[in-house]
Amino acid sequence: MASSYAVETHDLTRQFGSFTAVDHVSFQVEAGEVFGFLGPNGSGKTTTIRMLCGLLTPTSGDGHVLGLDIGREGEQIKARIGYMSQKFSLYPDLRVIENLEFYASVYGVPRVQQQGRMAELLALADLRGREREMTSALSGGWKQRLALACAIVHRPQVLFLDEPTGGVDPEARRVFWELIYTLATEGVTVFVTTHYMDEAEHCNRIGMMHGGKLIALDTPAGLKRSTIQGEMLEIEGSPQDLALDVLKGLPGVRDVAPHGARLHALVDSVAAQAPAALSALAQAGVEDARVEPIDPSLEDVFVALVG
Ligand SMILES: Nc1ncnc2c1ncn2[C@@H]1O[C@H](COP(=O)(O)OP(=O)(O)O)[C@@H](O)[C@H]1O
Numbered sequence: 001m002a003s004s005y006a007v008e009t010h011d012l013t014r015q016f017g018s019f020t021a022v023d024h025v026s027f028q029v030e031a032g033e034v035f036g037f038l039g040p041n042g043s044g045k046t047t048t049i050r051m052l053c054g055l056l057t058p059t060s061g062d063g064h065v066l067g068l069d070i071g072r073e074g075e076q077i078k079a080r081i082g083y084m085s086q087k088f089s090l091y092p093d094l095r096v097i098e099n100l101e102f103y104a105s106v107y108g109v110p111r112v113q114q115q116g117r118m119a120e121l122l123a124l125a126d127l128r129g130r131e132r133e134m135t136s137a138l139s140g141g142w143k144q145r146l147a148l149a150c151a152i153v154h155r156p157q158v159l160f161l162d163e164p165t166g167g168v169d170p171e172a173r174r175v176f177w178e179l180i181y182t183l184a185t186e187g188v189t190v191f192v193t194t195h196y197m198d199e200a201e202h203c204n205r206i207g208m209m210h211g212g213k214l215i216a217l218d219t220p221a222g223l224k225r226s227t228i229q230g231e232m233l234e235i236e237g238s239p240q241d242l243a244l245d246v247l248k249g250l251p252g253v254r255d256v257a258p259h260g261a262r263l264h265a266l267v268d269s270v271a272a273q274a275p276a277a278l279s280a281l282a283q284a285g286v287e288d289a290r291v292e293p294i295d296p297s298l299e300d301v302f303v304a305l306v307g
């Protein structure tokens with residue numbers, strides 16, 4: 001079946017023994033989209049990516065990348081996509097430029113084009129001036145950008161990034177997302193997994209995974225509209241357990257859940273419940289209570305979906 005989507009799956013399923021890691025997952029990604037594949041560790045993101053990249057055979061169901069069948073045309077797919085795995089494979093003993101040259105030859109970039117492409121990639125990844133540095137000496141953020149440059153050395157139309165920002169600081173994460181956007185404006189389809197829900201706010205559309213199943217698929221705004229019916233409050237106060245109990249008993253509060261050091265409450269109306277919450281917390285002896293209206297986050301969406 002020919003497909004006009006950059007990536008498309010139907011009931012894609014992968015079992016390991018009797019365990020189902022990816023369970024009847026169906027979605028389509030348009031060309032040029034930044035598609036976020038979101039879910040906690042173990043939810044099946046990497047397994048899905050490996051099937052899409054032709055590295056792992058599906059147990060059942062099917063998928064197409066650039067119209068190519070993931071079960072039968074894996075080799076053609078590999079030549080036309082970029083893949084940055086969770087444990088990306090740079091050679092630490094090579095210099096920056098040598099890693100790029102290595103990947104250029106692996107991907108068969110014609111010799112006459114190599115110099116020009118290297119210069120473009122060094123500029124794109126902001127690695128100019130670091131060509132001769134040893135890869136092992138680069139910080140995490142620089143290594144990530146080099147790994148991305150290596151993954152696109154052959155100008156792939158679709159780029160798969162598996163948790164590309166794991167373990168780097170927020171500034172490096174921000175710079176990396178800018179890079180992703182630059183690529184998308186150049187027409188590259190980006191399929192990116194992350195378990196950082198805040199990062200996924202940047203994506204055009206999001207697929208949320210939970211226990212191997214795709215539990216939601218929409219734009220970030222669409223997910224919030226359809227999932228969060230009501231308004232949200234963020235509450236601080238100690239002890240948190242007591243604050244949680246107080247809020248749970250309050251009229252107009254539909255749901256309360258811990259969100260790191262704070263609580264998020266889904267309420268009928270911020271105007272009514274914010275002052276009511278504040279006085280109830282004070283009355284119950286909760287100290288340093290603070291109540292503020294917030295926009296729902298994708299984390300709130302996820303919590304609302306999986307309960
Ligand atoms: N080769 C494998 N053999 C057995 N189980 C696996 C294998 N690969 C992944 N799994 C299991 O499948 C589930 C999903 O894994 P994975 O796709 O890596 O999740 P994620 O990338 O979302 O963290 C996990 O429970 C994992 O342990």
Ligand SMILES: [Mg+2]
Binds near residue numbers: 162163
């Ligand atoms: Mg993974």
